Amino acid sequence: MRKLLSIAFLLIFVAACRNSDKPDYVISEDQLVTILVDIHITEGIASSLPIPYDSSQVVYSLLEKEVFEKHEVSDSVFTQSLLFYLKDPQLMDEVYGRVVDSLSKKQTIQAAEQQIK
Incomplete structure (x- = not known):
């Protein structure tokens, strides 16, 4: 009986520690994925431009703002959401x-499409 009680307590403790109730401001996983895909594409575009690094960073900032506007998310909500998800490495x-x-797809x-052309 004591062993069963210990196991039940352990399960309750683990469940309480893994409380994944996310705050209202946190965007969904699906939305995070689509935003991250667009951000990585934006980074690729900015880094491949034949301009100096500091200029590419300015271009990236402008393109990143467009990504957030496209997804109707502020950069602060995105950052806070990313920090929330980073708490769970898995x-x-x-x-x-x-x-x-x-991105691979x-x-x-x-x-x-390029081969068809």
Whole structure:
């Protein structure tokens, strides 16, 4: 009986520690994935421009603002959401797995379209 009570207490403790109730300001995982995909594409565009690094950073800032406007999210909400998800490394790993898959898929589609042309 004591062992059963100890196990029940342990399960309750683990469940309480993994309380994943996210605050209202935190964006959904799906929205985070789509924003991160667009941000990484934006970073790629800005870094591939034939301009000095400091100029590419200015361009990136402008393009990043467009990404946030496109997704109707402020940069502060995005940052706070990202910090929330970073508290759970396993969840963040899953999110970035989806980001990488999405970017790979986009790259494959773009390569196929270029071969058709």
